[in-house]
Structures are given as C-alpha cells and as structure tokens.
Amino acid sequence: MLQIKTIHERTDDVKNALKKRGFSAEELNVVDEVVNLDNQRKATQTKLDAVLAQINSKSKAIGGLFKSGKVQEANDMKKEVTDLKSEKDPLEDQLRQITVDIQNILFKLPNMPHAKVPEGLSEDDNVVVKDWDKPLPSLIEGAKAHWDLAELYNIIDFELGVKITGSGFPLYRGKGAIFQRALINFFLDEAREAGYEEIIPPLLVNEASGIGTGSLPDKEAQMYHMEKDNLFLIPTAEVPVTNIVRNVILKEDDFPIKFCAYTPCFRREAGAHGSDVRGLNRVHQFDKIEIVQVEHPDRSHDTLDNMVSYVEGLLNKLELPYRILRLCSGDLTFASALTYDFEVFSAAQEKWLEVSSVSNFETFQTNRMKCRYKDANGKTQLAHTLNGSALALARIVAALLENNQTENGINVPEVLRPYTRFDLID
RNA sequence: GGAGGAGUGGCAGAGCUGGUUUAAUGCACCGGUCUUGAAAACCGGCGUGCCUUCACGGGCACCGGGGGUUCGAAUCCCUCCUCCUCCGCCA
Missing domain, CATH: 1.10.287.40 (Serine-tRNA synthetase, tRNA binding domain)
Structure with a gap:
C-alpha cells in the first residue's frame, strides 16, 4: 500500500x-x-x-x-x-x-515500479537480462513431455488426483513422491547454508495476514477461502512468513532478517483455463520453498540482487537451462516494485517455464502490515520486504523429467542423488 | 464442544465499588553527575498513531479487537479473539 x-x-x-x-x-x-x-x-x-x-x-x-x-x-x-x-x-x-x-x-493502488522496471504492457515486453548462452539440451529420439513420462514410469497420477479432488491436484507416487521430497530437502538445505532460518508456518491464514502481504482484499479469487472460519489457504509461504513481522518495530541491527519455508501452495487459478495448463504446468496445489527477507531500505536492492544470484546457483546445481527476465511494468505484480522471473527450458515442450519470481516490495507490504524499525535518530521508518521462490517444484519437476530422459529412464541430477538414494527413475 | 478465570506501556505489576491517574511503582533501556574506569548512588529521559505549529509547544485517540451506556470508561454492558484451569472428545 x-x-x-x-x-x-x-x-x-x-x-x-x-x-x-x-x-x-x-x-x-x-x-x-x-x-x-x-x-x-x-x-x-x-x-x-x-x-x-x-x-x-x-x-x-x-x-x-x-x-x-x-x-x-x-x-x-x-x-x-x-x-x-x-x-x-x-x-x-x-x-x-x-x-x-x-x-x-x-x-x-498498486506499488510504484522501480526505475529499473522497463515500460511495457504485457509479458512480451519483459526484458531478458540474462539469456542462456549454451546449447539447449538435445533430447533422445521420441522424447516425451512430462505428462507422458509421468504415466510411463508411474510417478505422477493426474487421473487419481482428479478422482480424489479434481483437476490440478496431482498425486505423486513411488519414485515420483521420493523425487519431490528430495528436491524439497535439497532446497531447504541450500537455503539454510545461505543463512536463512527455516520456518514451518501455518497453511491457513487469517484475513489480517492476507491483507498484510497484499493478497487481500480483492484477490480472494486466487485464494481458497474457508468461509466457516474465515481462513484462507496460503497461495505461497510468503503470506504466513512475511506476516511474522506484522506490527513489529525492529532495531536497525536486526537486519537482514532471512527466513525460508517449505509449504504446499494452493491457488484457485480462476479463469486460467486454456493454454499451458497441461500436466504440471499449472496446478492448484504445488510445493514451493520460499525465501523471505526483511531489509533496511538502503540495502534492499543489493539484497534483491543477492537473492537472484542465489536462485541462479540452484538452477546451476540442478543443471537446468534458464534465463532471467526483468518484468516490465505491465507484467509486474500488484505489490512489487521490481521483479525478476526465472524461466527454465522444458525441452520436450520446447518452451520456457516460469519457476521462480524474486521481488522487492520496498515499503508496500510493510506499510500494510506496519513493520517498522527505529533509525539512527530514533525515528520509526518502514522496512523493506523481499521474497523469492527457491524454488517452486511442479515446473522444476516437469523440466527435470523432460530434460533428463534417456532410453533407460530419467537421470536424477547429481546433487539430488544423496536425497533420492537412486540414480534413475525407471 | 462444556464450565470457570484472565488479557494494562519492552517486561513485571497497581488501578477495575466510573471523575486531580495527565495509566502508580519496580526492572530493563538511553543521557547526565560522581569516578582513572566501571559498579553503586543520584538527576533526567523512556510507547504508538494522528491533527496543529516556522519553531518551542499544544491537542486527540489507543489499557486484547469491535460496538454500546454516561456529562465523563482501563474501570459498567454487549460481542468477538486469545491465553490459563478443569471436564469431554481426539491424531
């Protein structure tokens, strides 16, 4: 606000x-x-x-x-x-x-875009700030999209998800389930090493928390709402985790505050039917590890750059081809001042999938949730908040399955093998 | 889910038979005096938001949230939330 x-x-x-x-x-x-x-x-x-x-x-x-x-x-x-x-x-x-x-x-009123934000109307005007300059992975003859691989190896069952809940609620099984868990643990361990305190937050939040991050009012359409208790299923861990500092007055040396959290995320995706919704490309429930920082205004943009580098490091370790985009004013989310999106190349679908969004909200959220600090003169000032996906699973899984497929099965990236305890999904 | 008790400034803790309490007092914290330095002692400061003023300053609101009674509410009433104790149910 x-x-x-x-x-x-x-x-x-x-x-x-x-x-x-x-x-x-x-x-x-x-x-x-x-x-x-x-x-x-x-x-x-x-x-x-x-x-x-x-x-x-x-x-x-x-x-x-x-x-x-x-x-x-x-x-x-x-x-x-x-x-x-x-x-x-x-x-x-x-x-x-x-x-x-x-x-x-x-x-x-949405947040004011940072000076760096390029002018533009839609995602077509986003600026690629770092492109993939190495060759894209070349796939085997008859390479399959992840939804076909999921069925072939019986690791993700979309139809069972439909039976149990509805479309957009995939069921992971066997090595598919283990693969998910491996990614979650890998991302959490990386975040911890980078100095983020791990949080397991509630998955349901109240109205005040929704308002604090800018998810409410007006955007109820994106959140599942428990009317009887007036609680909302979180669309991202950003909501409960950032609200840790709601109505808090910090000291200057409390900065930076760094949290990470793994949670399932629930999104109604109302009106998002049509293209790009197959398989894991767009689902109502997915797993995500979120990193959140509360920073001093003077340092928040440096911190944003650091967070971008951090996410980049994860993709490098997973050996995925990626590119980084700076979102244009027309594609910027409501609360953000500056956002970088990460896209991973899904070789079998031959398209770039958004897997992470790293943003600086400056004072937009802290003004809503009254998160302040005392400056050197003893005056209370609004802090800055930032967050980023590090990373969102569903699409990462899609890309990993597709890019790593061989005649014999799907190769597990090196860094995940200690977690999966198998090298091949077959 | 049922019954009872309680929520006061960073913490502790008065006030709660409505009106010099402008929320006492202690601790913590900050500044000062003293000291070679520190501690102790003493003096002063010590919440948030808003309105107003060039400024000094003045005013208003906030005692879990919201509403009400009254000339006047931390204090009485209603309602919601949270915590504690006991009972019931349960992973």
Missing part, C-alpha cells in the same frame, strides 16, 4: 508510476481524489479534536463541581456537554467515512 504521505508529497511521481502501470488519464483521477479526501480528513479531525478537547475539560470540571457540592452548576455544565455531543457525533461519522474511503482507494 502506498503511503498517503508519499501521494501528497510526490503526487506527480505517483501519477507517472501508475501511468507506467497502465492507468488511463481518467483512472489517474483517483490520485487527486485521495489527496482531496485526505485534506478533508485532516480538516475534519482538527474540528473533531477541538470539540473532544472541550468535552474532556468540561467533563473533568463536572467531577470537581460535584465533589465540592455545586450540583446546580454541574448540571448546567452537563447540558453544555450534551450540546457539544451533537457536534461531535456527525464529525465522528464523517471522519470514519472519509477514512474508509481513503483506505478503499489505497487498497486498489
């Missing part, structure tokens, strides 16, 4: 940022609207505070009058306060309404 102060002080910057996001001239009017509302809020509060101050002092005086037995004077003053209350109530209602109106607008 953008700070109202920022909108006041840098109105033109905010407008330009939103324009970059694709806001039309007409849509940009909300910026002036919210500034106006905030001015109204200030004026209303000034009036209200003055009335309240009178009520407070008179009420206190009434107490003194009663004590000294001046009942008549006390009763007279009571009437005065009653009159003041008729001024107070409408002002209170007004202030409440204005506050809600401001909040509703702020909730709908």
Whole structure:
C-alpha cells in the first residue's frame, strides 16, 4: 500500500508510476481524489479534536463541581456537554467515512515500479537480462513431455488426483513422491547454508495476514477461502512468513532478517483455463520453498540482487537451462516494485517455464502490515520486504523429467542423488 | 464442544465499588553527575498513531479487537479473539 504521505508529497511521481502501470488519464483521477479526501480528513479531525478537547475539560470540571457540592452548576455544565455531543457525533461519522474511503482507494493502488522496471504492457515486453548462452539440451529420439513420462514410469497420477479432488491436484507416487521430497530437502538445505532460518508456518491464514502481504482484499479469487472460519489457504509461504513481522518495530541491527519455508501452495487459478495448463504446468496445489527477507531500505536492492544470484546457483546445481527476465511494468505484480522471473527450458515442450519470481516490495507490504524499525535518530521508518521462490517444484519437476530422459529412464541430477538414494527413475 | 478465570506501556505489576491517574511503582533501556574506569548512588529521559505549529509547544485517540451506556470508561454492558484451569472428545 502506498503511503498517503508519499501521494501528497510526490503526487506527480505517483501519477507517472501508475501511468507506467497502465492507468488511463481518467483512472489517474483517483490520485487527486485521495489527496482531496485526505485534506478533508485532516480538516475534519482538527474540528473533531477541538470539540473532544472541550468535552474532556468540561467533563473533568463536572467531577470537581460535584465533589465540592455545586450540583446546580454541574448540571448546567452537563447540558453544555450534551450540546457539544451533537457536534461531535456527525464529525465522528464523517471522519470514519472519509477514512474508509481513503483506505478503499489505497487498497486498489498498486506499488510504484522501480526505475529499473522497463515500460511495457504485457509479458512480451519483459526484458531478458540474462539469456542462456549454451546449447539447449538435445533430447533422445521420441522424447516425451512430462505428462507422458509421468504415466510411463508411474510417478505422477493426474487421473487419481482428479478422482480424489479434481483437476490440478496431482498425486505423486513411488519414485515420483521420493523425487519431490528430495528436491524439497535439497532446497531447504541450500537455503539454510545461505543463512536463512527455516520456518514451518501455518497453511491457513487469517484475513489480517492476507491483507498484510497484499493478497487481500480483492484477490480472494486466487485464494481458497474457508468461509466457516474465515481462513484462507496460503497461495505461497510468503503470506504466513512475511506476516511474522506484522506490527513489529525492529532495531536497525536486526537486519537482514532471512527466513525460508517449505509449504504446499494452493491457488484457485480462476479463469486460467486454456493454454499451458497441461500436466504440471499449472496446478492448484504445488510445493514451493520460499525465501523471505526483511531489509533496511538502503540495502534492499543489493539484497534483491543477492537473492537472484542465489536462485541462479540452484538452477546451476540442478543443471537446468534458464534465463532471467526483468518484468516490465505491465507484467509486474500488484505489490512489487521490481521483479525478476526465472524461466527454465522444458525441452520436450520446447518452451520456457516460469519457476521462480524474486521481488522487492520496498515499503508496500510493510506499510500494510506496519513493520517498522527505529533509525539512527530514533525515528520509526518502514522496512523493506523481499521474497523469492527457491524454488517452486511442479515446473522444476516437469523440466527435470523432460530434460533428463534417456532410453533407460530419467537421470536424477547429481546433487539430488544423496536425497533420492537412486540414480534413475525407471 | 462444556464450565470457570484472565488479557494494562519492552517486561513485571497497581488501578477495575466510573471523575486531580495527565495509566502508580519496580526492572530493563538511553543521557547526565560522581569516578582513572566501571559498579553503586543520584538527576533526567523512556510507547504508538494522528491533527496543529516556522519553531518551542499544544491537542486527540489507543489499557486484547469491535460496538454500546454516561456529562465523563482501563474501570459498567454487549460481542468477538486469545491465553490459563478443569471436564469431554481426539491424531
């Protein structure tokens, strides 16, 4: 959430940022609207505070009058306060309404893109900042896509998933299940070595947590909602893990805070039917290891670069061909200021699959969740949050299965063998 | 799920028969005096957000969340949440 102060002080910057996001001239009017509302809020509060101050002092005086037995004077003053209350109530209602109106607008404004974010409308305008410069893997004759390999080796059963739950809920079995577990442990061990504290968070979160990361309101469509308990199944570990610092005031030397977490992720993917949904390409439940950092604003962009390098290291160890994209303004997610996407080449499908997204949210999330720190002058400032997938399993599995297939079976990457305790899926 | 008790500033802990409490006091923390230095002692500071002021400062709100009663609520009422104790059920 953008700070109202920022909108006041840098109105033109905010407008330009939103324009970059694709806001039309007409849509940009909300910026002036919210500034106006905030001015109204200030004026209303000034009036209200003055009335309240009178009520407070008179009420206190009434107490003194009663004590000294001046009942008549006390009763007279009571009437005065009653009159003041008729001024107070409408002002209170007004202030409440204005506050809600401001909040509703702020909730709908996306983050301001960082200067590095390229202008663009869709994913076609994303910039490849690091391309794969080695040859792409050449596959055996009659190479299969992962959904066919899954069936051939009986490692992932999509139909059983459909039977038990519905489409998009794959069932892993045998070496397929073990392979998943190996990847999870590998990623967690790597993260630990990189200094991330491992977290096992709740998989259901409340409304406040959803709002904190920007998953709520309005984006309920992406989350499974337990209406009876008003809880949401997490779409990513980012939600519960980042909310660890909700309503926390940190010390400057607490930075950087580094968490990692493995969780299943649940996404409704409403309206995402059609292309690219076969097999593991797009599912409702998948496993992911997430890394999260809470950083000092001065260092967060260096940290973002470090996180990108970290993810790159993982892909190198798995020997997967990848490329890194800097998302353009049109493809940037709602809460992000700057995002790098990692894509892995799926040889049998002959397409690039998104397997990781590493973002700096700057103060967008911390403003929502009130995560602050005390600076050298003792002033409270908003911290920065970052996160990245390190990594998301389903598509990594798809790429590994396809790229490593041989006539005899599927080769397990070297780094995973200590975890799988087998070298070949056959 | 049932019954009872409780949620106060970083922590501990008063206040809770509604009105000089502007939330006492202690610990912790920060600054100062003293000291060669440190400890102790003493003095001062010590929450968050908002409004207002060039500034000094002034004002408002917050005692788990929300709502209500009242001239006035940490204190009374309603509701939700959380924790503790006991009972029941259960991996």
